[in-house]
Amino acid sequence: MKERVLVIGSAGQLGTELVTSLRDIYGESEVMASDIRNPENMNGPFTQLDILDKAAFGRLIQSFKPTQIYHLAALLSGTAEKNPKLGWTLNMDGLFHVLDAAKENDFIKKVYWPSSIAVFGSNTPRQNTPQNCVMDPNTIYGITKLAGERYCEYYFEKYGVDVRSLRYPGLIGYKSMPGGGTTDYAVSIYHEALKTGKYTCFLNEYTYLPMAYMPDALRATLELMHTDASNVKVRSSYNLAGISFSPKEITAAIQQTLPDFEISYEPDFRQAIADSWPQSIDDSVAMNDWGWNLEYDLNKMSVDMLDNLTQMYQTS
Numbered sequence: 023m024k025e026r027v028l029v030i031g032s033a034g035q036l037g038t039e040l041v042t043s044l045r046d047i048y049g050e051s052e053v054m055a056s057d058i059r060n061p062e063n064m065n066g067p068f069t070q071l072d073i074l075d076k077a078a079f080g081r082l083i084q085s086f087k088p089t090q091i092y093h094l095a096a097l098l099s100g101t102a103e104k105n106p107k108l109g110w111t112l113n114m115d116g117l118f119h120v121l122d123a124a125k126e127n128d129f130i131k132k133v134y135w136p137s138s139i140a141v142f143g144s145n146t147p148r149q150n151t152p153q154n155c156v157m158d159p160n161t162i163y164g165i166t167k168l169a170g171e172r173y174c175e176y177y178f179e180k181y182g183v184d185v186r187s188l189r190y191p192g193l194i195g196y197k198s199m200p201g202g203g204t205t206d207y208a209v210s211i212y213h214e215a216l217k218t219g220k221y222t223c224f225l226n227e228y229t230y231l232p233m234a235y236m237p238d239a240l241r242a243t244l245e246l247m248h249t250d251a252s253n254v255k256v257r258s259s260y261n262l263a264g265i266s267f268s269p270k271e272i273t274a275a276i277q278q279t280l281p282d283f284e285i286s287y288e289p290d291f292r293q294a295i296a297d298s299w300p301q302s303i304d305d306s307v308a309m310n311d312w313g314w315n316l317e318y319d320l321n322k323m324s325v326d327m328l329d330n331l332t333q334m335y336q337t338s
């Protein structure tokens with residue numbers, strides 16, 4: 023069967039990279055990028071779309087007839103705290119529009135929707151957080167992701183929608199910038215290390231959070247989407263561990279390449295969000311169900327980030 027893939031939220035941190043990977047697999051003309059914003063440097067098919075505009079989304083579905091939808095549009099943790107109403111509306115109604123489209127149109131065979139470590143909360147075990155445990159998120163973002171997970175499982179169970187999901191840790195990459203998240207410092211820190219040799223971190227030095235390097239996150243996403251449906255036993259969302267480190271540890275990793283790099287700390291409202299999230303994640307269920315394995319550790323990621331960003335700044 024010829025695959026046609028629609029990516030919603032294609033201009034975001036993950037979408038930017040995922041569209042490139044999907045076009046390598048399926049061909050440029052078979053992957054439609056869409057976002058509320060026009061992307062700066064994107065080639066290939068693009069449609070401007072506000073996923074809250076259900077009629078416009080319906081028209082796009084009927085004209086492009088995707089066999090797969092990657093629905094990535096959302097407000098992240100920091101931004102949703104500042105605009106809770108929009109956080110709820112965008113994150114939930116956007117998902118409903120996509121799940122309903124898949125329920126109503128047989129040509130849509132698979133849906134991908136990202137969840138997050140933000141589904142966990144202050145009564146969740148913070149070390150090696152298991153797949154199934156207490157989940158009591160206290161951010162708007164986390165509440166929408168947990169509710170979204172329940173809806174995904176519900177649409178699979180009741181309507182047979184083949185929806186797949188990962189609980190991403192913070193995502194780190196050099197090709198795109200995150201926007202409005204609590205884990206964003208771990209991207210900015212590399213840019214500032216190269217540009218100014220200094221960085222002021224909005225989390226304190228001992229804040230451990232799980233993170234993943236983009237090549238690992240992309241591979242996990244595509245492996246989950248490409249595995250046989252019978253292997254996907256979790257229809258809410260899979261834990262994905264990534265690498266756990268603190269600002270102090272990422273600083274030490276950067277200093278191996280840039281010994282003069284300096285960090286200072288000015289925690290803001292995102293400290294409380296980080297303190298409610300796990301420090302490390304158990305992703306053995308993903309390993310067992312569809313063979314997930316991590317490739318990058320903190321040092322390997324840091325060397326690769328600094329190499330690529332150095333080249334990027336030299337050529338820009």
Ligand code: SER
Binds near residue numbers: 139140163
């Ligand atoms: N990276 C996200 C955030 O910080 C977590 O999923 O909001």
